Amino acid sequence: MRLAALLIALSAACAAHAQAPLPQSALDAAAQLRERALADDTGYRIIESLTTEVGPRLPGSEADARAVAWAEAKFAELGFDRVWTEPVTFPKWERRSERAAVLGAHAQPLLVTALGGSPGGTVEAEIVRFPDFAALDAAPESEVAGKIVFVDFRMRRSRDGAGYGEAGPVRGRGPSVAARKGAAGFLMRSIGTSAHRVANTGLTRFEDGVAPIPAAATSLPDADQLGRLLERGPVRVRLELDCGWNGEYTSHNVIGELRGREAPDEIVVIAGHLDSWDLGTGAVDDASGVGITMAAGRLVSQLPQRPRRTLRVIAFANEEQGLIGARQYAERHAGALAGHVVGAESDFGAGRIYAFNTSARSASHALSAQIAQVLAPLGIEFAPDRGGPGPDIGPLAQRGMAWAWLGQDGTGYFDLHHNADDTLDKVDPEAVRQNVAAYAVFAYLAAEAEGGFAPAGGAD
């Protein structure tokens, strides 16, 4: 009888366990962690430190090395068990100067910024306007040859950043397509939503076999002005860029780790990227991600004991020019990727998190649902079948690692993204605390759980 009772009890416990991969004690600890995070400004202080002491961190610049040293020192100061760097090598692109002007009867300066990857050069030509990438792509060479292409696509403001995806081809492919059709230069309305005189940079990549042409973005008010000038007749523009690729550089991913108490080879990754574009101080892109994830790790480190699994906080090198740090991490750790349980990156600014999901494809995924339950008091909804891996989690997710998504409100993100206004004053300390709380809860529970998440691309 006593044995039978024990077997029944055991079986019930197992059933409960199958439905609830985390014990109530872990959920309680996570809830406490969440409340501590909401009263802690470590995240904001890290963002302040990086943006003030290092400032802009263009990959390959002098500040890149200072940022790596800063991150190593910061992880150590925050009490991580192990801090190390891993080399990341890439071609170096430099911005030296940039200037543009409308010529002729309505002569006036134009505010521009070179796209990352643009060659230098001075071109003077009439502009030919296209409302979007498709129109440029469809245009005959005769319309484009010898001209400065001007793509005047207006990015849509949205909470989830959908407008960025829609605008993407303008910057990514526009210069190549223009160059292939014989354009002398490329100018675009910034991919951005700011009404101010700030132009948004970002990478373009010239396709093989295309001779690169000077490529730049102009602010929204300047793009409006070009539109008005075009209503009056042909518009001739001079574009003077001094920039370009210049050799190779080796930077570093910087990693801080809390070693798991039971399963140290099972790894939960939370990440941001250490590099930034050079026009602002990279406060929302992505000192915020670095600060949020470092601070979340710090909070987990202050618990009475380490979580079951290892927690790895990564500050990736050179995200901006092609996820280079993340790709090289995925290659370097290819043999250990099966041990990477799940990863999440904070790289969508400093807005509040409103939604959570993982690569598990359904609300029935018990572990995700349990984590979501502790996130709910932060105003975060469980959003099965939405979201995706952050940029630097992509290369790992492509190799099968599960991802988690802590979806930030990006309504104002593209007012700042890749332009000069990306500075500390735009970061709301209260929103940062909410982000840190969410990352701490997620990281702790993912590292404390026994079960896994559905791998990226896998079935639930």
Next chain:
Amino acid sequence: MRLAALLIALSAACAAHAQAPLPQSALDAAAQLRERALADDTGYRIIESLTTEVGPRLPGSEADARAVAWAEAKFAELGFDRVWTEPVTFPKWERRSERAAVLGAHAQPLLVTALGGSPGGTVEAEIVRFPDFAALDAAPESEVAGKIVFVDFRMRRSRDGAGYGEAGPVRGRGPSVAARKGAAGFLMRSIGTSAHRVANTGLTRFEDGVAPIPAAATSLPDADQLGRLLERGPVRVRLELDCGWNGEYTSHNVIGELRGREAPDEIVVIAGHLDSWDLGTGAVDDASGVGITMAAGRLVSQLPQRPRRTLRVIAFANEEQGLIGARQYAERHAGALAGHVVGAESDFGAGRIYAFNTSARSASHALSAQIAQVLAPLGIEFAPDRGGPGPDIGPLAQRGMAWAWLGQDGTGYFDLHHNADDTLDKVDPEAVRQNVAAYAVFAYLAAEAEGGFAPAGGAD
């Protein structure tokens, strides 16, 4: 009996007239004018034309001459009776390039713009911060000599622009005081309220006997950054300005006139200034004033007959570097100033007008009160004992001409004033219509009245 009745009636009419300088028919006509103005976009279209076709209009630049030609053509196109220019000569200041950076362990670029009147030069020195002009003024030479002075005064946002007056000495006198104490350079938090990466220029004037030093303003986010860096230790800055005075230039005041049907030598002046700083396109400062007053004149010109008095719309040259067009107008017309009945300038942006007053010192001034009555439906309150002459009306008011004040809401003005964000997209067409309506009402009634206004500086 009939004679007695006539005499009584006449006397009553005279008494009424003494209290009410304008007949009801004029007030009715003004009310109709007001409603027509509210349905007319001429003002906005003029602003669009000037900012688009000429763009920035730095005094003495190539665009200065284009602006003068534009204004002559625009007055003629709008149907003014007489259009002419009057030469205005001044020293020419040029901005060629500007750059600044924090040096050393926290090296990073600083966004700056040279103050008008600054000499060129490259200086590298430690910065010494003062919270306001008084602190700099009180500082011993030993604290300042060899350093780059950094005045970190925060301008207050206000509807009536009071914060601008409070901040004025920082830019106007700061560089001189710093230079006299042996400073190597001068840097200031912009006089402005914008949270964006825009720096505000504006004139500084080096006092006699002081050797000028490079002087620039930085954006508010950059000033914040300097403050944070100073918390960490000494901050060394390099300031590289290529700018300075370069010879003399002759521009022109441009005047469009509607000739008075009865008293053509009595003149009502409404004005804006044609020049602008070079960082934006001078949309709110002061294409708006030019557009508002030109459009008001145009509406008055469309009445069945000219007003009793002459209405003169003036687009002044070079307001920005010391009211130079206005001063030279006052000198040139010194002999005819007694005939200048009253003047008003629109030079505080494109915000809605909320208050009206004249140099008449009391609410009992009958003419002002009558005009105020027609302005009231525009949301404009009669504000006796408030306001003052617009900048370019100042030199005329100093010589005794009466002034009128159509007080604009300047809450957002210093987000744009003298910086790169002063572009057309910041101008609200509806607010412009309200401004045009107010100027048309004022100009028409002042020109139709028989009585005058209390002269500036005089008793009521």
